[in-house]
Amino acid sequence: MSASLVPIPATLVRILPEDPENRLFELQTTTPFHVGPGQFVELTVPGSGEFPVSTAGETATGFATCIRQSGRVTAAMFQLDEGMIVGLRGPFGNGFDLTRFAGRDVLLIAGGLGIAPLRGLLHALLEERERYGRIVLLYGARQPENILFREEFEELAANGTVELRFSVDFAPQLGEGDGYICSVGLVTELLQGLQLAPDATTAAVCGPPSLYGCVLEQLASTGIDPDRIFATLERRMKCGTGQCCHCVCAGVTICRDGPVFCLTELRSMPGAI
Ligand SMILES: Cc1cc2nc3c(=O)[nH]c(=O)nc-3n(C[C@H](O)[C@H](O)[C@H](O)COP(=O)(O)OP(=O)(O)OC[C@H]3O[C@@H](n4cnc5c(N)ncnc54)[C@H](O)[C@@H]3O)c2cc1C
Ligand code: FES
Structure with missing residues (x-):
């Protein structure tokens, strides 16, 4: 199976509430995983499903993504704590040139x-x-x-x-x-x-x-x-x-x-x- 169809594990190293509806999640992978500006990843919440999400910038340990709780899987994402593991596929798309x-x-x-x-x-x-x-x-x-x-x-x-x-x-x-x-x-x-x-x-x-x-x-x-x-x-x-x-x-x-x-x-x- 193509590597882009198999999620790799990523740790939620930091979760910061941005406003009542949105949180910034900082992720870290054990293997290099570069997401360019404008590209997106498919993020798996174990046991719930996956959804596409953009990068909101690189961090010292990986990249960050800002997520709005809008439905079932993003709600499950909001139940997770720092240190927990999610899955990542990608990066996908062309991004900004x-x-x-x-x-x-x-x-x-x-x-x-x-x-x-x-x-x-x-x-x-x-x-x-x-x-x-x-x-x-x-x-x-x-x-x-x-x-x-x-x-x-x-x-x-x-x-x-x-x-x-x-x-x-x-x-x-x-x-x-x-x-x-x-x-x-x-x-x-x-x-x-x-x-x-x-x-x-x-x-x-x-x-x-x-x-x-x-x-x-x-x-x-x-x-x-x-x-x-x-x-x-x-x-x-x-x-x-x-x-x-x-x-x-x-x-x-x-x-x-x-x-x-x-x-x-x-x-x-x-x-x-
Ligand atoms: C390329 C890309 C980048 C994205 N980047 C971000 C991001 O940075 N942060 C973020 O919070 N969300 C982002 N999204 C949207 C995110 O993927 C959806 O909010 C998520 O899939 C909702 O999943 P859910 O199971 O929680 O909600 P669901 O239960 O599937 O849906 C909840 C509500 O959101 C609507 N919805 C679901 N998916 C989409 C979609 N793709 N486009 C428009 N409406 C949708 C549904 O109609 C429903 O009203 C992005 C989507 C794409 C395609
Ligand atoms: S999401 Fe499957 S073809 Fe684009």
Whole structure:
């Protein structure tokens, strides 16, 4: 049987609650297991099943993944403690091609849990910060308490490493202490007044389908090349290896040929976004 169909064991070395619904799980394997930004793994919770999940960045001992409790298997994952063993298959998918970002300004736009794979991308960019121009992170969450990794991002903004703007769907009147929360409303409103250099910018977007519907073409309308506007798609994945056809959309096998696509590709995939 192909190695990508057989899970390898991984230890949950750290579990950090990020907000009431999401936890960051740091994993360690005994054999090298590198998951690139934008790639995903199939994670097995013993006795319950497996589900696809993105990397949210590398750690000293492996990689981290931010998981929302949304159904049966993720609920079982939330019952696990540090030191326990899960299974990993992968890594799967194409991931973000960092050469498409090199030498350019980078615009990252995340909605909700979409911040998880973009945090993985941001970490990869920061490993060689000098290769990129401005790095701008626009991130929309439901309420201030749902802003994941807030402290980490605010630290990066405070020391000038990234430019940061948060938006939230609901909040009382914004005031002192809200820091980088710039608007109550859609994350796309954060684009206003941003002074982009479209010819020199590569964008990556991750969030719910409703975000893609409005933001991808809006970015193209600012003059950013559709070949340099990337989005990562979620489909119901099973094998992760291009064999079961569960994830096929518009004739494209998302687990194998994606999940990261540029806008030019997405325009030729009806129903993809
Ligand atoms: C490439 C990829 C990367 C992902 N990355 C992450 C991540 O970083 N963190 C994270 O928490 N989740 C991520 N997901 C989603 C995660 O796989 C699902 O939440 C998980 O499969 C739910 O499993 P469950 O058994 O707990 O829920 P189920 O009982 O199977 O479903 C619970 C609810 O989630 C919906 N759902 C299940 N799977 C999907 C899916 N693939 N897409 C959309 N809706 C779904 C169901 O319709 C249902 O409403 C990713 C999915 C993909 C395909
Ligand atoms: S998940 Fe099986 S083909 Fe993509």
